[in-house]
Amino acid sequence: MSTLSSASSKADWLHHKADIHRWYLVEKKSLKQVRQILELRGLIVTKDQLDLELKEWDFRKKLPQDA
Structure with a gap:
């Protein structure tokens, strides 16, 4: 079993970047849900x-309103 918690490399993150974008911004999943999905895929992150x-990556759900 691979636990990559503190040793997650940039390659590990980049491998999941498109999926994280889809889950978090398109499907509007919570951070907790995204972490759970990543864990199921073998990437354990805090x-x-x-x-x-x-x-x-500038993945933000709530953008500041223009003043």
Whole structure:
């Protein structure tokens, strides 16, 4: 069983990037749901790790309103 929690490489993340985009932004799944799906696929990540990747990829559900 591969647990990649703190050792998740950029290649691991990139392998799942399109799926994460679809689940999180298109299907509007929660962070918890996305983490659960990733875990089923063998990528064990923390909430903070997922938050960081989403921020780096600019995957945001709520955009700030124009002032």
